[in-house]
Each structure stands twice: as C-alpha cells, then as structure tokens.
Ligand SMILES: [Fe+2]
C-alpha cells in the first residue's frame with residue numbers, strides 16, 4: 001500500500017535519511033478475519049487541521065517542559081515504523097494501517113500535560129475521529145495510544161505493541177532541542193550520544209532488533225540503561241506480543 005509510506009525492514013531514527021527499500025514482502029494475514037481495508041488512513045489524519053494543531057501543541061508543551069522533540073518528525077517516524085513492524089511480521093494491511101495511524105497520533109496528549117498523556121491523547125483522538133472511523137478500527141487505535149508509555153500501560157494488542165516498539169526506538173541526537181543542556185541532562189545526553197538508531201525487523205527469524213550506535217565520549221552505555229531499562233522491558237514484552245524476540249544491540253554488542 002503506497003499510502004502509508006515505504007516498506008523497509010531497517011528503520012532509521014533520523015527521518016531525513018533515505019529509507020532502505022527491500023524487495024516486496026507478500027501480505028500474510030496473521031489472524032483470520034483481520035483482513036480488509038481500514039476505515040481511516042494516515043493521509044486522512046495528516047490532513048486533519050485539528051489533529052495537526054494537537055501535534056504542534058504537543059511539541060510546544062514538551063519543549064517548554066524541557067523534553068525532546070515530540071512534533072511532526074516524531075509522529076511521522078513512529079507511524080512509518082509501526083506500519084513496517086506489522087507488515088514485516090506478517091500482519092494484515094488493515095492492522096498495519098491502524099498501527100500507522102495510532103503511531104502518528106500517539107503523543108497528542110502532550111498538548112495538555114505530560115502526565116497520563118497516553119490516556120488524555122486517546123480521549124482527544126476519540127473526540128476528533130468518533131464520527132468518521134468505524135468502532136472496530138477506532139478502539140484498537142485508542143488502546144494503542146493509551147498504553148504506549150511504560151509508566152501507564154503495556155502492549156495490549158499487535159497494533160499497540162508495534163506503536164511501543166516504534167516509539168521507543170526513536171532515540172537519536174536529532175530529537176535533542178537546540179536549547180537542550182547536553183552536559184547536564186541525562187536524557188539529552190543519551191539522546192545526543194546516539195548517532196544512529198535502526199529498528200531491524202526480521203520476519204523469518206521473528207526478531208525485532210534495536211541497533212544503536214552510541215558515542216561513548218558523550219554518554220556511557222550504562223547511562224543508556226540507567227534511563228531506558230523500563231523502556232527496554234516494555235519493548236521485550238511488546239515483541240513477545242508480536243510472537244517475536246526483542247534484541248538490543250549497542251555498538252555491535254547484543255545486550256538484551
Ligand atoms: Fe509518549
């Protein structure tokens with residue numbers, strides 16, 4: 001499906017880089033009855049002015065709070081990766097499209113506040129889409145949005161698992177704000193130290209590997225674990241939900 005972006009098994013954390021396009025992967029419906037066309041597309045939510053306002057607002061609020069970038073770059077990247085994770089692991093076009101839409105919208109709750117932004121985001125999205133999207137499509141999108149943060153949720157479906165893996169893989173220096181204080185803030189330092197991030201999905205081996213290249217002059221690998229241990233555990237559970245194994249590879253060494 002061309003409407004949800006390129007299908008590449010290797011996903012680069014930097015949105016501006018050209019994707020690696022592999023040979024087409026045949027559709028393999030994962031569950032009977034899950035085929036069909038989704039009643040919402042990425043293009044439709046991208047074109048919605050109110051949802052665009054929410055994403056822009058979320059980025060402004062997180063910037064004011066000193067968090068990394070949470071705007072259109074992050075939204076589009078998570079959308080694309082979630083779609084690819086599901087397709088590469090044999091899920092249907094419909095499920096992949098729902099994961100793509102949920103990935104695009106997962107952080108809109110930050111437009112209100114950081115706390116419980118998964119749940120508030122789901123309510124915001126419900127208000128915008130409830131009259132336009134079939135209930136059977138809308139509910140999994142809302143559940144994926146509501147459960148994407150490790151403090152407040154966990155993988156509750158394949159769509160939700162793909163959004164989690166896509167979101168947590170976006171650790172990269174391009175997310176650090178210009179105003180970020182790399183010397184003082186461990187999150188900024190770790191993000192800035194990540195020179196490359198790839199989420200590699202192997203549909204045959206059923207592995208989802210987060211491959212990071214970290215500049216250890218800026219941040220030690222231990223610092224990464226210090227702040228991302230909870231995220232990695234969430235990724236492990238999400239991969240299991242997708243009948244796959246999560247691998248964390250830092251500077252060529254498999255750590256988890
Ligand atoms: Fe979030």
Ligand SMILES: [Fe+2]
Pocket residue numbers: 074106107167
């Ligand atoms: Fe996010």
